[in-house]
Amino acid sequence: MKIPKPAIRRLAVYYRCLQRLKEEGKEKTSSKELAQRLGIKACQIRKDLSYFGEFGKRGVGYNIDNLLEKLKAILGLESVWKAIVIGAGNLGKAIAGYKGIKEQGFDVVALFDVDGRKVGKKVNEAEIHHMDDLEEFVKENNVKIAVICVPKESAQQVAEAAEKAGVEGILNFAPTVINVSVPVENVDIAVSLKSLTFQIIRRKGKEK
Amino acid sequence: MKIPKPAIRRLAVYYRCLQRLKEEGKEKTSSKELAQRLGIKACQIRKDLSYFGEFGKRGVGYNIDNLLEKLKAILGLESVWKAIVIGAGNLGKAIAGYKGIKEQGFDVVALFDVDGRKVGKKVNEAEIHHMDDLEEFVKENNVKIAVICVPKESAQQVAEAAEKAGVEGILNFAPTVINVSVPVENVDIAVSLKSLTFQIIRRKGKEK
């Protein structure tokens, strides 16, 4: 079955909302409650879930623990994903040190940089290695994900090196399109800012 | 006219690609060339541009300088946008110190945090202020954009404070939905990672 790309991102959002509901001590919820919290339509939530199965009880709703387990399996979060951060600048170090990522089932096991002076330093438990050691490290440590935090000029080259080394997916923070055969997710701060300024201007135009 | 939301983000990507072409010394380009660089269809580029006017010459293509100017106006980049970063943790400091943002017409003029020990320290030229001084600072300095880098628990409250202080748009890095009346763009690292793991798993399923 074809699954809309936006539906996947929403599943991840539902997952987080369910975690929150659980923290609040709730045991069951409904598409209506989730929809209200997230500002979307209830039928969209039901539709998104229906791509993968029937997880609720009619007339009752969803058991939170159960739905969390199901989403965990769908999103591939049953085991911890080993990741590396390439580019140990401010952003790379911030990502590597970000606790939220570990909580969500991702483990940044090392950073890589071309700057020899950074090699050996640590960000939490993760050590900074030299780029020359990338391939060996990825293979020996079974790293699955590379987070690219290098300047745009070297992003394509770094992505190719990561793919060659054997990573299976790339999270790209560099402001450029990268072309590899493994899946890539882009986090584009500059583009998001520009989309924001466009909306601000449009909004002002409409106010009048 | 209704403009597809994805089209706006693509305009920002075209803008960046044109900057790159210019750096390479080129003076003209075509929808075909841009499409090849960006891995999308040429007719999509022409369609996206057509929402805003006619910027090319039939049989010839686009003048890069001219198209850059037009996109600059569309995206609202003709003047510098003053921004603040709220939350002076690792991520907040990394964003504030990120040179790419300044190059693109955004100026982070200050950071804010509730931790008094951080107050007075600097990230490049931007000083860290206490949250209590947010409203006064925003008003006096004509700040338009707030970048939220606080934990999810305080994100909603901080967003409301920023809105009340007078910012016109919010870039939200906190992993939660925030509800305000000004435009919000979300940069959701955890969601992007989960979307990535879903794709990795699906891809493996198909290979067999």
Next chain:
DNA sequence: TAGATTGTTAATCGATTAACAATC
């Protein structure tokens, strides 16, 4: 039973793409 809420179908809406006349 009556009320609630799911899962799913069908309708609507929105976005992308193909195709081509216009024109440089």
Next chain:
DNA sequence: TAGATTGTTAATCGATTAACAATC
């Protein structure tokens, strides 16, 4: 003129939403 490339229309494709039977 011949070749190239735009701008735009119409067709297609994909995503969202409304509505409701199923059922707890």
